[in-house]
Amino acid sequence: MTCTLLSPSYGQEPARQGAAESGQLLYNNACRTCHTTKEGDNRLGPNLHKIIGRKAGSLSGYGYSAAMKEAGFVWNEENLDRFIANPDEVVPGHNMKPYGGLASAEERTRIVSFLRSATSGQ
Template sequence: MRTTFQRPAMVGHPSKSGGLLILLTVLASPAAQAQDAEGERLFRQRCATCHSIEDGGRGSGPSLAGVFGREAGSLDGARYSPAMQAAGLVWDEETLDAFLQNPRDTVPGTTMAVRISDPAQRAAIISFLQNAGGGG
């Protein structure tokens, strides 16, 4: 009796899928770095006039250091509109995306006037805030 050996399919094989994951991570790194660089550029251009990313940083708007997971209108020492203080939002990717797209629709009565209509620009700024110590 002759037995035929069949090699198992390589799909899902630990060494192959692990290598693929590593390869994808390495390849994604330049893209992630480019997005962070673009996010930093956009932050400086669109946000830094009013906001800092330094702990305790002050501007006309609150510091965005550690913004992820923070309740809107709750940073001690920052000036907020009554609308922002009562908003009941917790900042995460979804709430920041909606707020940056149209602050006055998301929090009617906010004093934030800057709108960022481009989804890629919003994503880059949000990624930058996450990777610059803003949470995540």
Template sequence: MRNLLGLTVVFSAAWCAGAFAADEAGQEAFNNNCRTCHSWKKGDNRLGPNLNAIIGRKAGAAEGFGYSEAMKNSGITWDEGSLDKFIANPNGFLPNNNMKPFSGIADAGTRKQIIDFLKSNPE
């Protein structure tokens, strides 16, 4: 029984360490690619809108940010798929948005790290 408890503790610690490392990698990917213009803190709009609770939010709906007409009228509700396509190629996914000069992130792994980080809704 003691061995089972010990294994449970070891595997739990390993899982937590892996989850923490993934969160850290996602935050680093966000910081390296997005933070110049965006924040993940609610209400902290910068050159771009805050991305807090972006999953499930309608495009062009962050309070207090002046969006392009294309974004406001897009009808998009952000989910993992639409975010991935937008981050990969903003102008290809939604022409006439205001993400210039950002042209996108080609690496699917980096995009996934960013999206997973945003899904965690850090504040």
């Protein structure tokens, strides 16, 4: 297993709010074609409302691939980061296509930060 893409956690920085804001722009560019963050609003992809803490492939109103349905883990910041870097590595056989992966660790951190701040509220 290769860990070279894993970024250290910069989550304790005071600039977190700014990171979430620029994360929204990155999210708009990279994810919003297929996803919303609104509960119940599924597009080509399932909605990402409260995605951190949600079981993978668990929305009842969305038709997941068998691979996603049976992934058997709960989304957290780490596996979400790995998934948007390289979905094939985290859920082989997934149906999130066409999606090329996001190579920049910094951009991924910002998107995950945006998803956490925009849709948290457990």
